[in-house]
Amino acid sequence: MSRRLAACALLLAPVLPGQTVRTIVDNGPTSNRYDIVILGDGYRDVEQARFDADCMTFAAALFQKEPYRTFSRYFNVHTVFRPSRESGADHPDANPPIVRDTVYDATYNTGGTARCLYIRNTSQALADAALAPANEGRVLVLVNDPRYGGCASTFAVSYNGTSMTEVQIHEMGHSVGGLADEYWNAGQRWNGGEPGEPNATANSSGSKWSHWLGSNGIGAFQGCRYCEFGLWRPHDNCLMRNLGRPHCAVCSEALVLRTHRSAIAIDQPQPAATTVSVPRPSRQTFSFTNLAPQSSNAAITWRLDGVQVASATTSYALDSTAVSVGRHQLEVEVLDRTPFVRHDPTGLLRQVHRWTVDVTDARPDLVVTAFAPSATSFAAGGAIDLATTVRNAGTAAAPAHEVAHFLSADQVLGSDDVYLGSVSVGALQPNQSASPGRTAVRIPAFVQPGTWYLGAAADFAGAVGESDEGNNAHLVPVQIGQPACGPVLELRDPMLWPKDHKTLHLASLLPFAQPTVTSRCTPGDTYLIVWGASGRSPGTPIGGYVVPLNLDPLSELSLSFRGPFASFIGALDAQGIGRASFPLVGVPYVGDLDTDLAAVVFAGSDWRVLGVTGAVGLALRQ
Numbered sequence: 001m002s003r004r005l006a007a008c009a010l011l012l013a014p015v016l017p018g019q020t021v022r023t024i025v026d027n028g029p030t031s032n033r034y035d036i037v038i039l040g041d042g043y044r045d046v047e048q049a050r051f052d053a054d055c056m057t058f059a060a061a062l063f064q065k066e067p068y069r070t071f072s073r074y075f076n077v078h079t080v081f082r083p084s085r086e087s088g089a090d091h092p093d094a095n096p097p098i099v100r101d102t103v104y105d106a107t108y109n110t111g112g113t114a115r116c117l118y119i120r121n122t123s124q125a126l127a128d129a130a131l132a133p134a135n136e137g138r139v140l141v142l143v144n145d146p147r148y149g150g151c152a153s154t155f156a157v158s159y160n161g162t163s164m165t166e167v168q169i170h171e172m173g174h175s176v177g178g179l180a181d182e183y184w185n186a187g188q189r190w191n192g193g194e195p196g197e198p199n200a201t202a203n204s205s206g207s208k209w210s211h212w213l214g215s216n217g218i219g220a221f222q223g224c225r226y227c228e229f230g231l232w233r234p235h236d237n238c239l240m241r242n243l244g245r246p247h248c249a250v251c252s253e254a255l256v257l258r259t260h261r262s263a264i265a266i267d268q269p270q271p272a273a274t275t276v277s278v279p280r281p282s283r284q285t286f287s288f289t290n291l292a293p294q295s296s297n298a299a300i301t302w303r304l305d306g307v308q309v310a311s312a313t314t315s316y317a318l319d320s321t322a323v324s325v326g327r328h329q330l331e332v333e334v335l336d337r338t339p340f341v342r343h344d345p346t347g348l349l350r351q352v353h354r355w356t357v358d359v360t361d362a363r364p365d366l367v368v369t370a371f372a373p374s375a376t377s378f379a380a381g382g383a384i385d386l387a388t389t390v391r392n393a394g395t396a397a398a399p400a401h402e403v404a405h406f407l408s409a410d411q412v413l414g415s416d417d418v419y420l421g422s423v424s425v426g427a428l429q430p431n432q433s434a435s436p437g438r439t440a441v442r443i444p445a446f447v448q449p450g451t452w453y454l455g456a457a458a459d460f461a462g463a464v465g466e467s468d469e470g471n472n473a474h475l476v477p478v479q480i481g482q483p484a485c486g487p488v489l490e491l492r493d494p495m496l497w498p499k500d501h502k503t504l505h506l507a508s509l510l511p512f513a514q515p516t517v518t519s520r521c522t523p524g525d526t527y528l529i530v531w532g533a534s535g536r537s538p539g540t541p542i543g544g545y546v547v548p549l550n551l552d553p554l555s556e557l558s559l560s561f562r563g564p565f566a567s568f569i570g571a572l573d574a575q576g577i578g579r580a581s582f583p584l585v586g587v588p589y590v591g592d593l594d595t596d597l598a599a600v601v602f603a604g605s606d607w608r609v610l611g612v613t614g615a616v617g618l619a620l621r622q
Contacts, residue, residue: 019080019081019082019128019131020048020079020080020081020082021078021079021080021081021131021132022052022078022079022081023076023077023078023079023132023133024055024056024059024077024078024079025059025063025075025076025077026076027072027073027074027075027076028073028076028267028268028289029267029268030076030133030134031134032263032264032266032267032268032291033074033075033076033134033262033263034074034075034076034136034138034259034262034263035075035076035077035078035132035133035134035135035136035138035262036075036076036077036078036135036138036139036140037077037078037079037080037129037132037135037138037139037140038055038058038077038078038079038080038139038140038141038142039079039080039081039082039104039125039128039129039139039140039141039142039155040054040055040079040081040082040141040142040143040144041084041089041102041103041104041105041106041119041141041142041143041144042084042086042087042088042089042100042102042106042143042144042145043081043083043084043087043144044083044084044085044086044087045083047083047087047144048081048083050144050160051079051081051142051144052079052081054142054144054160054164055077055079055142057164057165058140058142058164058165058168059077061165061166061169062077062165062168062169062172063075065169065239065246065247066246066247066252066340067247067252067255067256067259067340068169068255070293070295070338070340071256071259071293073291073293074259074260074263074291075259075263076133076134078132078133078134078135079132080128080129080131080132082103082128083103084100084101084102084103084104084144085101085102085103086100086101086102087100087144087145088100088102088143088144088145089102089106089107089108089117089143089144089145089147089159090105090106090107090108091107091108091109091147092107092108092109093108093109093114103121103124104119104120104121104122104124104125104141105119105120105121106118106119106120106141106143106145106157107119107120108145108147108149110151113151114149115148115149115150116149116150116151117143117145117147117149117150117151117157117158117159118151118153118155118157119141119143119155119157122154122155123562123563124562124563125139125141125155126139126154126563127562127563127564127566127583130583131583136262137154138175138176139154139155139156139175140155140156140157140158140168140171140172140175141155141156141157141158142158142159142160142164142168143157143158143159143160144160145159145160145161146159146160146161147159147161148161148163148167149167150167150168150170150171151171152171152172152173152174152175153174153175154175155175156168156171156172156174156175156176157171158171163243166239166243166244167243169239170239170240170243173239173240173247173251173255176255176258177198177251177254177255177258178196178197178198178254178258179197179198179199179240179251179254179255180195180197180199180200180224180225180233180240181224181225181226181240181241182199182200182223182224182225182233182235182238182240182241183223183224183226183241183242184223184224184225184226184227184228184231185226185227185228186228187228188226188227188228188229189227189228189229189230190202190225190227190229190230190231191230194208195225195231197225198250198251198253198254199224199233199234199238199240199248199250199251199254200224200225200231200232200233201220201231201232202230202231202232203220203232204220204222204232205220206218206219206220206232206234209234209250211342211343212234212249212250212253212342215249216248216249217235217236217248217249218234218235218248218249218250219234219235219236220232220233220234221233221234221235221236224241234248234249234250234251235248235249235250235251238251239251249340252340253340253341253342253343256338256340256341257341257344257348257349260336260348260349260351261348263291264291264334264351265290265291265292265296265298265334265336265351266288266290266291266332266334266351266352266353267288267289267290267291268288268289269286269287269288269332269353269355270285270286270287270288271284271286271355273355273462274354274355274356275355275356275358275465276355276356276357276358276465277357277358277360277363277465278318278320278357278358278359278360279320279359279360279361279362279363279467280320280321280325280359280360280361281320281321282320283317283318283319283320284317284318284320284357285315285316285317285318286302286315286316286317286318286330286332286355287314287315287316288314288315288332288353289314290314290334292334292336292338293338295338295339296336296337296338297337298334298335298336298337299311299312299333299334299335299337300312300313300314300332300333300334301332301333301335302316302330302331302332302333303330303331303332303333304318304323304328304329304330305328305329306329316330316332318330318357320359323359324359325359325360325361326358326359327356327357327358327359328356328357328358328359329354329355329356329357330354330355330357331352331353331354331355332352332353333350333351333352334350334351334352335349335350335351336349336350336351337349358465360396360465361396362394362395362396362467363394363395363396363465363466363467364392364394364395364396364397364398364428364430364464364465364466364467365392365393365394365466365467365468365471366390366391366392366393366394366398366401366428366458366459366464366466366472367390367391367392367393367458367471367472368388368389368390368403368456368457368458368472368473368474369389369390369391369433369474370387370388370389370435370474371386371387371388371389371455371456371474371475371476372386372387372476373385373386373387373454373476373478374386374387374438375478376454376476376477376478376479377478377479377480377481378443378478378479378480378481379443379480379481379482379483379484380443380444380445380446380447380448380449380480380481380482380483380518381442381443381444381445381483381484381486381488381518382442382443382483383440383441383442383443384440384441384443385438385439385440385441386405386438386439386440386441386454386456387435387437387438387439388403388405388423388435388436388439388456388474389433389434389435390403390425390428390433390434390435390458391428391431391432391433391434392428392429392430392431392432392433393431393468394430394466394467395430395467396430397427397428397429397430398427398428398464398466399427399463399464400424400425400426400427401424401425401458401459401461401463401464402422402423402424402425402459402460402461402463403422403423403424403425403436403456403457403458403459403460404419404420404421404422404456404457404460404461405419405420405421405422405423405439405441405454405455405456406418406419406420406454406455406456406457407420407443407447407452407453407454407455408452408453408455408475409452409453410453411453411475413455413457413460413473418444418447418492418493419493420441420442420443421439421441422460423436423437423439424436425458443480444490444492444516444518445483445484445486445488445490445518445520446488446490446492446516446518446577447480448480448575449480449481449482450479450480451477451478451479451480452477452478452479452480453475453476453477453478454475454476454477454478455473455474455475455476456473456474457472457473457474458472458473459472460472482520483518483520484520485519485520485521485522485611486518486519486520486521486576486601486611486613487517487518487519487522487527487599487601487610487611487612487613488517488518488519488613488614489515489516489517489518489529489597489598489599489613489614489615489616490515490516490518490616491513491514491515491516491597491616491618492514492515492516492579493514502616502617502618502619503618503619503620503621504584504618504619504620504621505621505622506584506620506621506622512581512582512583512584513581513582513584513618514579514580514581514582515529515568515580515582515597515599515616516577516578516579516580517529517572517577517578517580517599517601517613518576518577518578519572519576519577519578519601519610519611520575520576521576522572522576522601522603522610522611523572523573523574523575523576524571524572524574524604525571525572525601525602525603525604525610526569526570526571526572526601526602526603526604526607527569527570527571527572527578527599527600527601527602528559528568528569528599528600528601528602529558529568529569529580529597529598529599530547530549530551530555530558530559530568530597530598530599530600531549531554531555531557531558531565531568531595531596531597531618532549532550532551532552532554532555532558532595532596532598533552533554533593533594533595533596534549534550534551534552534554535549535550535596536548536549536550536596536615537550538550542600542609542612543608543609544609545600545609545611545612546612547598547600547612548596548598548612548614548615549596549598549615554595564582564583564584565582567579567580567581567582568580568582571604572601578599584620592619592620592621592622593619593620594617594619594620595617595618595619595620596615596616596617596618597615597616597618598612598613598614598615598616599612599613600612600613601613
């Protein structure tokens with residue numbers, strides 16, 4: 001089959017149904033929480049209420065089980081529901097075998113163990129989990145099947161029957177706590193070295209958990225990790241051996257330490273910035289919310305330049321007149337003395353937050369004093385010139401900074417505005433002005449016609465501490481008209497900082513791009529976005545046009561329209577706009593890669609090509 005015919009066949013393939021994302025336990029910002037995501041498999045669209053109820057039942061049970069109960073404020077729980085076409089899971093060991101069409105392809109008898117229930121479509125599960133506010137790899141899957149079962153690896157999977165909560169909490173012991181199973185197969189003997197799990201040892205003395213020996217029922221009991229002989233567990237009958245039991249002290253300690261790798265007691269420190277400018281004369285209060293449970297008897301200590309200045313409270317007021325002008329280091333330390341942990345070899349329970357404090361006698365004040373576009377009426381998709389003048393109205397020198405240009409639907413600069421680029425301004429002495437020259441910008445084609453505000457904002461990134469942060473922007477009303485028919489492909493770029501919208505850093509938690517197709521004259525027709533890394537020339541012919549991409553394996557991957565490419569095909573809305581999202585999760589690649597995106601617009605009825613866009617570069621970097 002030719003590449004062109006293959007692409008057309010993919011266009012006609014069924015698309016996965018949409019998903020619903022919810023947060024059912026919200027204890028605070030995901031930046032400092034242990035975020036759990038629950039997916040559902042084998043739930044049809046009419047069974048979403050059952051999925052929601054199962055999730056709530058599990059969450060309620062989880063936070064009644066120690067140590068989750070004591071440290072409940074450290075957790076958020078999110079759910080992502082994508083319906084399956086059929087209920088249940090595969091039963092390959094049934095006679096005859098049972099096969100269900102489910103979104104994550106859950107199956108019993110994984111690895112030949114009848115009760116081992118796990119999923120096979122892990123790429124789709126990873127992509128869906130990434131739709132939650134955060135997940136950090138803590139992903140659970142509830143399977144809508146009454147047959148007892150569960151297993152854990154990358155995902156913690158369990159059935160949703162009567163023992164669902166206990167099975168899932170047990171499986172979380174593996175995926176979250178790195179714990180071993182503490183049951184065994186008769187006659188099996190361990191012949192390896194020391195296991196890596198904290199609750200299994202090849203040493204019959206139990207020295208691995210010597211700090212717990214003789215208390216809380218902790219000893220050395222032979223039999224665990226599927227071996228009857230040669231391995232010892234810390235407790236005779238822990239949840240990692242039998243359901244309905246509590247976690248033993250050794251397992252609880254491991255779970256608490258793992259939790260503290262993602263969330264610490266020092267929550268929502270204020271100021272949020274880690275570098276703070278404090279002018280004389282003033283007082284600056286530093287504070288935080290203490291997540292450590294009351295039973296932890298946490299010790300709080302504040303230090304300025306390494307010298308203790310206060311203790312026991314969650315706030316400290318710095319008097320700028322009591323310290324010298326210049327840079328200082330302020331830190332707060334919280335030592336969580338929870339009884340759940342007796343051995344903390346890497347110091348996870350001793351947590352520190354630091355601020356760099358610049359005490360000054362004066363501060364700069366950057367103001368855009370003049371801002372003149374070359375026109376105040378123009379079409380979307382066109383280019384105009386901008387002239388900007390910035391003055392330092394403060395009493396201290398301002399370092400070099402960036403002036404951002406943007407479009408706003410109102411007169412308030414916000415993250416939903418459209419970024420147009422920036423221009424550099426050098427260092428400015430007090431009362432000094434600078435005009436970096438006229439700058440050409442292009443107005444995106446996806447901008448809706450009407451009245452907008454074209455603006456310039458000095459130091460939008462907030463890199464310069466100023467005496468007045470509220471006077472950095474200057475806006476001019478403009479009229480924007482309809483663009484040409486198109487089509488045009490652009491990367492939508494909201495006013496988030498730092499700006500790097502044409503580069504995806506894959507080491508970040510969720511690298512994300514927003515390719516947007518604009519074809520004003522063909523609303524309701526179909527757009528298709530293609531991705532490639534083999535250059536733009538000679539391109540790929542299609543329907544009398546040439547797509548400026550050379551097709552390659554990445555192109556075939558993007559034309560699967562699965563996972564991160566689910567929105568690479570769709571219908572243009574009433575304004576002729578198609579908005580795609582591109583979360584690069586689970587996409588294989590090796591090394592830094594320069595890629596391109598291009599789009600094709602088809603007539604919705606007969607797949608006749610109406611036009612192709614130019615290519616847009618997208619760099620992938622570590």
